[in-house]
């Protein structure tokens with residue numbers, strides 16, 4: 001079944017050639033969303049613009065203090081922390097459980113337009129004219145759908161998998177296998193691009209997909225075992241242009 005794929009570094013010339021050869025057979029490019037195609041911190045900031053005044057009114061505490069605490073908790077625990085809003089509700093004397101639905105409703109209905117990382121829209125447009133395209137994103141489905149709407153990126157993907165709705169989420173194999181089966185593409189002809197070694201690479205590595213990792217300040221110092229890391233590190237999704245859209249190809 002899944003081959004032991006050796007890690008491919010991009011530093012030495014031989015490895016670049018091996019990588020280019022592997023990329024030539026690729027049919028499907030699949031992406032993570034948060035912090036791979038755009039800065040999720042921007043979504044949190046836009047959400048805080050709505051949530052902070054709401055919490056201030058409910059609790060009678062000053063907006064500045066609530067905003068500062070939210071950013072402190074986010075910084076301390078990272079954007080994947082599940083208790084950000086329960087923590088703040090508790091800290092300002094509101095019911096951490098009963099108060100949560102109202103806060104989450106505000107979180108998933110941000111309306112401020114959101115910009116992808118520079119050049120991402122153009123990159124996805126160009127890639128989608130040559131390759132099958134997929135997206136696998138975890139997180140609450142309604143929030144992820146809202147982000148995609150605000151980013152305007154949904155039209156570039158043939159299939160979008162909201163992996164939190166499946167019995168097994170990333171980094172398990174199921175969301176990746178589900179995408180490959182839906183599109184009828186062999187794992188060996190598919191890549192996955194993500195930023196988070198805790199979620200993005202174990203499943204696709206096991207299936208034999210080629211995995212690419214983009215930088216993320218919060219995660220770059222993390223100790224990661226080989227199975228959970230990407231096979232290729234790139235400086236940003238823009239590097240895919242050279243590998244998949246070079247004029248010498250095809």
Ligand SMILES: [Mg+2]
Nearest residue numbers: 032034035195
């Ligand atoms: Mg991510």
